[in-house]
Amino acid sequence: MMKRVWFGLIGAVVSATFLFGCTRRYDEVSVTVPSTKEASSTEIKINSSTEAEQTPEEGPGDYYTFSERQEKDGMIRSYLTGEMVKSDIGNRRPVAVMMSNDKVSLPQYGINRASVVYEAPAEGGMNRYMAIIEDYDDLERIGSVRSCRTYYTYFAREFDAIYAHYGQSTFAKPYLANVDNINGLEAIGNVAYYRSKDKKPPHNAYTSGSRLNKSIKELGYSHEYNKTYEGHYRFAKTGKEVTLEHAPQVRDAYKVYPGYPLNKPWFEYHEEDGLYYRFQYGGPHKGDEGQIKVKNILLQYCPAAHYATTDYLDINVRSDSYGMYITQGRAIPVKWSKNDEFGPTHYYDMENNEIILNQGKTWVCIIPAQDSPNVELYGKQ
Numbered sequence: 001m002m003k004r005v006w007f008g009l010i011g012a013v014v015s016a017t018f019l020f021g022c023t024r025r026y027d028e029v030s031v032t033v034p035s036t037k038e039a040s041s042t043e044i045k046i047n048s049s050t051e052a053e054q055t056p057e058e059g060p061g062d063y064y065t066f067s068e069r070q071e072k073d074g075m076i077r078s079y080l081t082g083e084m085v086k087s088d089i090g091n092r093r094p095v096a097v098m099m100s101n102d103k104v105s106l107p108q109y110g111i112n113r114a115s116v117v118y119e120a121p122a123e124g125g126m127n128r129y130m131a132i133i134e135d136y137d138d139l140e141r142i143g144s145v146r147s148c149r150t151y152y153t154y155f156a157r158e159f160d161a162i163y164a165h166y167g168q169s170t171f172a173k174p175y176l177a178n179v180d181n182i183n184g185l186e187a188i189g190n191v192a193y194y195r196s197k198d199k200k201p202p203h204n205a206y207t208s209g210s211r212l213n214k215s216i217k218e219l220g221y222s223h224e225y226n227k228t229y230e231g232h233y234r235f236a237k238t239g240k241e242v243t244l245e246h247a248p249q250v251r252d253a254y255k256v257y258p259g260y261p262l263n264k265p266w267f268e269y270h271e272e273d274g275l276y277y278r279f280q281y282g283g284p285h286k287g288d289e290g291q292i293k294v295k296n297i298l299l300q301y302c303p304a305a306h307y308a309t310t311d312y313l314d315i316n317v318r319s320d321s322y323g324m325y326i327t328q329g330r331a332i333p334v335k336w337s338k339n340d341e342f343g344p345t346h347y348y349d350m351e352n353n354e355i356i357l358n359q360g361k362t363w364v365c366i367i368p369a370q371d372s373p374n375v376e377l378y379g380k381q
Contacts, residue, residue, distance in 0.1 A: 062236060063234040074087055076090040080116050081360055093160055094134040096131070097165075099129040101263060101280075107287050109141040109144075109206065110142035111292065112292060114131035115134055118155045119258075119365050121368065144205055145166045145184065145205045145206060149168075149171075154317050157178060158232055158343070163182070168183070168185075170312075178342065182216070194207075251332075253377045253378075255269070257377075259373075264282070266280075296327045298363070301321050301368075302316050302368060303316040313368075323347070325347060335347070335350070
């Protein structure tokens with residue numbers, strides 16, 4: 001029989017027991033979140049000590065360090081997946097492409113190539129994706145490409161990615177100065193994007209590998225990573241895959257429901273290949289190259305409100321908060337924080353050890369804190 005577990009954000013002072021504690025289902029949990037007027041500016045503090053940041057989760061040698069990233073036989077370890085890739089791919093900054101998820105826009109082209117995908121709500125209950133792709137040169141169609149929202153600029157900066165979008169909200173426009181971006185509404189737009197004839201606007205704007213490379217060159221952006229960049233995630237070494245089997249407060253997670261109301265997505269774990277298969281709108285979520293599959297899932301709860309009286313969301317992705325790390329059919333609660341405004345987000349278990357991801361693709365669900373009680377996990381059937 002499947003077990004159903006609910007998880008919610010417990011506010012500034014959280015007991016890990018509420019997040020993952022007893023074996024019973026929590027039908028009613030007291031959840032304290034900032035009011036809509038305060039959510040975007042309220043900070044939820046987490047005690048992430050310097051010692052914890054320097055201590056690997058399972059002891060020395062379990063994850064690849066930046067100093068171990070060395071080229072060998074024309075291959076190098078990817079910053080995005082931890083897997084070995086061709087050096088010219090792994091040493092080049094990725095592109096982070098905004099993608100639509102409206103039914104009429106499907107399928108998303110190029111999303112199967114994404115090493116990391118961010119899913120976050122936009123206005124009207126609709127979600128949009130930011131697909132971070134490092135191996136894109138041979139893709140003739142990527143998208144459909146949609147407009148920027150403020151929080152996506154932060155995600156792109158975390159990976160030192162070049163951000164591709166077609167326009168932006170009024171509130172996001174000032175933030176584009178913080179990231180190298182290719183905007184479809186500026187002069188470069190006709191170079192970077194084209195309109196297809198099989199979709200209606202605004203769902204028919206696409207780019208390609210050759211168009212992205214030409215635009216990057218014309219805009220004068222560097223293909224090389226910033227010299228200070230040392231990657232985002234910690235990846236398990238080959239032969240030392242993370243199972244979470246004995247992790248504190250671990251739960252089975254064979255089905256994962258992030259709780260988004262419109263597309264109603266979920267993930268199903270397949271033991272035979274160790275991957276989570278993605279579903280939405282009642283069926284398999286397919287890109288142009290088949291059903292989407294990932295190795296790791298991160299649920300990131302964020303304080304959120306609306307800009308003034310508009311439908312545009314102000315999601316706070318800078319302040320410390322909570323979430324979950326899910327891999328190999330199991331899940332643990334995590335805390336997340338940033339060392340600085342534009343630096344990578346670090347995820348810690350409840351004992352302040354920075355988590356280690358398994359090599360492979362990662363899907364990140366950004367969930368407004370007040371919606372975190374809608375997250376559901378199911379055990380093995």
